[in-house]
Amino acid sequence: MASRSTFATAPKPLRADDLACFRGGRMVFERLSFTLDPGELLYLRGKNGSGKSTLLRLIAGYLRIHGGTLMVGDDAWWRGDAALSEALIYAGHDNALKPVLTLRENARELTRLMTGHAVGDVALADAADVFGLTGLLDQPVRYFSSGQRHRSNLMRFAYLKRPLWLMDEPTVGLDTENREALAGLMRAHLDAGGMIIAATHDPIGVEGAMIDMRDYQPKVSLEEAWL
Template identity: 40%
Template sequence: METSPHRPHADRQTVPRLKVENLAVARGGRPVLSGVNFLLSGGEALVVTGRNGVGKSTLLRAIAGLLPHSGGTVALEGAGEDQELAQATHYLAHADGMKAALTVRENLDFWGNYLGRAEDRRSRPVAEALAAVGLSHALDAPFGALSAGQKRRAALARLLVAFRPLWLLDEPLTALDRGSREKFAAAMRAHCALGGLIVAATHEPLGLEEAGELALGAPQ
């Protein structure tokens, strides 16, 4: 299966490219994915769709390097000479990756320092990142005291405090209300405008009208 995403407006100074060629993944000796091909350039987004169990999460994990490939290649070009794919990628799945006993600020300060590159001005301050996801009021609240939707928004803010070109998002809209979805759609568009790339597995519209689509399990 092969696709070529549409390109929204992007910052042409940064042009990383994610190239997936003939990717195959097997789990427990059973083929899950085969013949997956796409090319994603800076400023582009790709939405991965398909029924439950077709391999959407498997594809994201394989691109992130969390699952071995039984065939094919994944390469991220142009993200920086000293950056491996894992160092240039944010992978957001169902786990929030936050410590319940720490405040939202403390959690995001940790991730910004741990994942970020000090010289990259595209990383946002914690307060600005939280404003982008509509969570400014929870800056000093313990993460464990937040609602499910607030926890998801805090996890999404983690993408903003440490700029990395490639976002791999597994059902990013889970637990978000309409207003929060609109704010995150704006954050995704801003990421693309900076030359970033997004691959998102979802059952729901992300608000990225110009994104390409990769339909797993669709008839060829």
């Protein structure tokens, strides 16, 4: 069972006001506002291309804000802010794993890059146990199935202590047992005062607020529609 987290940085509210993002030659979303307090979960819903992944990547610092503001506590967010990067974990569609390394080596490398420290063997073993990966810790990732790689990618949430989790379609490829493990991990994180933003089409079984990205699609004027 997941234990209460001791975060590297204290959780602070995340507030977005009239956010807009332009990408690929189009405005993906605009006028998007929300507040996420410690202990809260926010789901992002909407069809493919509606901006769920874009919003997560924007918050993670991979994309620019083209309108509005994003605040972490009383501080304005800005791209490349070291304080923000120390406060979050992001897991996207692509599994950030090096195939030639073992799962243990991948975890150690990620921890070193994100924290400058090594992950302890006990913490790593506990994290692997959450998703049934204990027997695979010393196997090269290139031999893993797609489901095992996805669970290995999610495992970072169990050993990296960050208050804000950004999760992009975390349930993809998970069976019932591992969905329940994910839900338990998320509940423990929220109980400890952590925050989660999850883009998903599937119910996870953890209570949270929801943003429908369709509500923030750009409004096309009649004049623009005829161009």
